[in-house]
Each structure stands twice: as structure tokens, then as C-alpha cells.
Amino acid sequence: MNQYLALCQRIIDEGQWVENKRTGKRCLTVINADLEYDVGANEFPLITTRKSFYKAAIAEFLGYIRGYDNAADFRKLGAKTWDANANENSAWLANEHRKGSDDMGRVYGVQGRAWAKPDGGFVDQLKKIVDNLSNGIDDRGEILSFYNPGEFHMGCLRPCMHTHTFSLLGDTLSLTSYQRSCDVPLGLNFNQVQVFFFLAIMAQITGLKPGKAYHKIVNAHIYEDQLELMREVQLKRKPYPSPKLIINPEIKSLKDLETWVTMDDFSVEGYQHHEAIAYPFSV
Ligand SMILES: Nc1nc(=O)c2c([nH]1)NC[C@@H]1CN(c3ccc(C(=O)N[C@@H](CCC(=O)O)C(=O)O)cc3)CN21
Numbered sequence: 001m002n003q004y005l006a007l008c009q010r011i012i013d014e015g016q017w018v019e020n021k022r023t024g025k026r027c028l029t030v031i032n033a034d035l036e037y038d039v040g041a042n043e044f045p046l047i048t049t050r051k052s053f054y055k056a057a058i059a060e061f062l063g064y065i066r067g068y069d070n071a072a073d074f075r076k077l078g079a080k081t082w083d084a085n086a087n088e089n090s091a092w093l094a095n096e097h098r099k100g101s102d103d104m105g106r107v108y109g110v111q112g113r114a115w116a117k118p119d120g121g122f123v124d125q126l127k128k129i130v131d132n133l134s135n136g137i138d139d140r141g142e143i144l145s146f147y148n149p150g151e152f153h154m155g156c157l158r159p160c161m162h163t164h165t166f167s168l169l170g171d172t173l174s175l176t177s178y179q180r181s182c183d184v185p186l187g188l189n190f191n192q193v194q195v196f197f198f199l200a201i202m203a204q205i206t207g208l209k210p211g212k213a214y215h216k217i218v219n220a221h222i223y224e225d226q227l228e229l230m231r232e233v234q235l236k237r238k239p240y241p242s243p244k245l246i247i248n249p250e251i252k253s254l255k256d257l258e259t260w261v262t263m264d265d266f267s268v269e270g271y272q273h274h275e276a277i278a279y280p281f282s283v
């Protein structure tokens with residue numbers, strides 16, 4: 001929690017104003033942030049200085065694991081986060097590849113589970129990683145990449161958290177996640193949960209011990225219309241200790257994640273938090 005607040009404060013103290021064409025808003029911006037989460041110790045990096053809807057963050061990531069390409073499927077799991085980008089993003093609405101209402105196109109999980117090969121067929125990146133790790137193999141290329149520039153024109157948004165690399169030392173699994181662009185008040189609140197969750201669940205289904213997750217962010221920003229709430233409200237609050245993430249131990253395989261898992265299989269223990277803050281969202 002302290003590293004999150006330190007990043008927010010750093011953006012306020014050292015950030016530079018950058019115009020963003022896509023949203024038409026200015027962002028106070030810093031470059032390079034390194035966050036670290038101790039998944040082995042179950043120090044769940046859930047924001048405590050406002051109420052955080054962690055189930056929506058987990059639901060969104062589970063949708064990526066399942067390779068979803070449709071905001072309606074995300075909603076069914078419990079995440080409304082793709083509604084705006086699928087249905088209100090003007091460039092995407094005018095795109096000939098959009099397959100109608102709620103379609104997100106070839107983004108995130110589609111690339112993770114079905115990266116199109118130029119010579120036909122698809123690559124399931126995630127299944128290969130799960131199979132290798134389950135057999136104790138780290139080939140130094142256990143990489144899940146959502147970033148496919150050849151198909152950017154077929155999706156509503158380029159992935160922000162775009163690459164996840166798993167590493168094995170003995171029977172301890174770690175994860176390094178890369179993020180090119182980060183909306184710190186809204187997106188990071190979710191992304192921290194997702195990086196932690198991804199390592200925790202991958203360790204669980206591969207029979208390994210979770211170690212640490214390393215979250216590397218390039219462009220970290222606060223939109224101009226979020227700044228006052230961050231400076232005058234959220235940063236004036238004192239954080240509470242980290243809660244713990246409880247995952248149903250019956251989840252034992254990628255198939256389980258793909259078929260029966262719902263948000264009822266996740267809970268938090270000891271989550272003390274301040275009141276919710278409704279930050280503006282930019283499409
Ligand atoms: N400008 C922008 N920021 C983002 O963080 C972002 C995007 N766009 N586009 C793609 C996804 C969608 N994400 C989102 C979208 C909405 C919320 C959001 O509204 N969060 C609220 C409440 C969530 C709820 O009730 O479930 C929050 O207070 O955290 C968070 C992340 C993250 N990403």
C-alpha cells in the first residue's frame with residue numbers, strides 16, 4: 001500500500017503534464033515505476049485508502065485467462081470494465097472489424113489463448129506455460145504476451161499490462177509483469193490485484209509455491225480530472241494493514257479456471273478500508 005501512495009505522491013511532486021490525443025485530456029505523468037508484491041506471504045496489495053472492488057479486478061483477469069473477446073462475457077463474470085471501450089470508443093465504433101455490440105476484438109486474452117500464426121492455426125501461450133510449470137520446467141521463455149502490433153487494428157484498445165513472464169527457482173514461482181501505460185487512480189487499483197492474483201493462481205494450479213511478483217510500469221499517470229480527488233482526498237487518508245486473499249483450494253487446473261470458477265471462489269480476510277472514491281474514467 002505504501003508503494004502505491006508513494007507513486008501517487010511522486011506523480012504529484014515530480015510529474016510533467018502531457019497532452020493525450022486519444023482521450024483529449026492532459027495527464028500528470030512520470031516514467032518508470034517498480035512495484036513488488038509478496039505473494040508467498042499473502043500480502044494482498046489491495047488499496048485501503050478507498051474501497052476497492054477487487055472482485056471486478058479478478059473477474060477481468062479471469063476473462064483474459066479464458067480468452068474472452070466480448071464485454072458481455074466480462075459482465076457475466078462480474079466486471080463492467082470493458083463496457084465503455086467496447087461500446088463508447090468512437091474510433092472502435094467506426095472500425096470495420098468490430099463485430100457488433102460488446103465486441104472488443106482481438107485484444108488481451110484472445111492473443112494469450114489464440115495468437116494467430118501466419119501459416120495457419122493458433123498458439124495457446126497460456127496452456128504451454130501451465131504445462132511446462134506443472135512439470136517443473138522453466139525454459140526461460142515462459143512468456144505470455146498480449147502485445148500483437150499486427151492485430152492492433154482489430155481490437156478496441158492496445159493492452160496496457162502486456163507481458164507476463166514466469167520464472168522458477170527450485171519450487172518457487174515468481175512473476176514479472178510489464179505495463180506500458182497506467183491510469184494510477186483507476187487502473188492500478190485493479191492491476192495490482194491482477195498481478196498478485198495471477199501469480200497466486202498459477203502457483204496453485206501448477207503445484208508450486210508462490211514467491212514474489214514484480215510489476216514494472218513505464219508511463220504512470222493521473223488524468224487532469226482525477227488530480228484533485230487524489231491530492232485532497234485519497235492522499236490525506238491513513239492506510240490500513242494489507243488484507244489476505246483467500247482462493248478456493250478446489251481450483252486445481254486451467255480447466256477449472258475455464259469452466260466452473262466464479263467470483264464466489266475468492267474472498268478477502270481483514271479488509272479495512274476508507275470510503276469509496278468515484279474517480280472519473282476516460283474513454
Ligand atoms: N482510462 C482508462 N483507465 C483504465 O484504467 C482502463 C481503461 N481506460 N480502459 C481499459 C481498462 C478498463 N479498466 C477499468 C475500467 C473501469 C474501472 C472502474 O470504474 N473502477 C471503479 C469501480 C469498479 C466497480 O464498481 O466494479 C473503481 O472505483 O475502481 C476500473 C478499471 C482499466 N482500464
Ligand SMILES: O=c1ccn([C@H]2C[C@H](O)[C@@H](COP(=O)(O)O)O2)c(=O)[nH]1
Binds near residue numbers: 161182184187
Ligand atoms: O489494465 C489497464 C488498462 C488500461 N489502463 C489505462 C492506462 C491508460 O490511461 C488507458 C489506456 O490508454 P492508452 O492510450 O492506450 O495508453 O487505460 C490501465 O491503467 N490499466
